[in-house]
Amino acid sequence: MSLVYAGVCSHGPGMTGRAHLVENTARRDELFAHMDTMRREIAASGAEALLVVAAEHFANFFMNNMPAFCIGMADSYEGPIEDPNWLRIARTRVPGNADLSRRLVREVMQSVDTAYAEEWKFDHGIMVPLHFLTPDYQMPVIPANINCQGPPLTPLSRAWAFGEALRRACDAVPEKIALIGTGGISHWPATPDSGKINEAWDREFLRRLLSQDRAALTAYSDEETYRDGGQGGFEIRTYIAAAAAARGPGELQYYTAELPLFAVGCTVARFAIA
Helix, strand or coil, X not given: CCEXXXXXXXXXXXXXXXXXXXXXXXXXXXXXXXXXXXXXXXXXXXXXXXXXXXCCCCCCCECCECCCEEEECCCXXXXXXXXXXXXXXXXXXXXXXXXXXXXHHHHHCCCCCCEEECCCECCHHHHHXXXXXXXXXXXXXXXXXXXXXXXXXXXXXXXXXXXXXXXXXXXXXXXXXXXXXXXXXXXXXXXXXXXXXXXXXXXXXHHHHHCCCHHHHCCCCHHXXXXXXXXXXXXXXXXXXXXXHHEEEEEEEEEEXXXXXXXXXXXXXXXXXX
């Protein structure tokens, strides 16, 4: 099999943009240490490319053209699209692999209709994880997006199917691929409730996720998620896709709701590849 690693992590812009303002430095440093553990695990897996399943924030896809799924298919990308001073990540060129992406897209299309993009400017949803996981930007990145922002949102069952399709595609190519899903969990970005975190909801979602409970994972309604997890909670789709791709049980490496400046329940977890 060519999928050699699968995991999930948060991508809150505060993780880089406001890290210097955090008062609870112990929790911040614990989170960053576990992100570095993920970096080392990906390197140890022998991965030759990093497939990042993320959630866009109206940086490239808008309501005039909102694909349910999209996969990048370029030899290089640029990011962050936001103000680098705000995100505290320098704008840079990120390597891709157009040939590998094209082969993955062709295989995914056998079961899931995905769009593809030869131009893509990464926002914090991809750049924050890359800052921690490939800080030298030497590993080729393949971005994948699930519509978590513009209703009607991609159904959770289809997010699972997308993860399954990504797994089949990864296993169909000789290159070793690491896959991460990145997003929420609960958060209320750009609202008066920004900084609110529903730890109980997060932990129940993680229980379902790490036990590979497909029925329970895909049972959430968007109304329930919005009520309990905020509009940022819609990003559970990226985690669900990662679980479906891995097939094996997960391990929670870190979670904290004690970093409100990061405005999200900060999560790091990995899955067994089965």
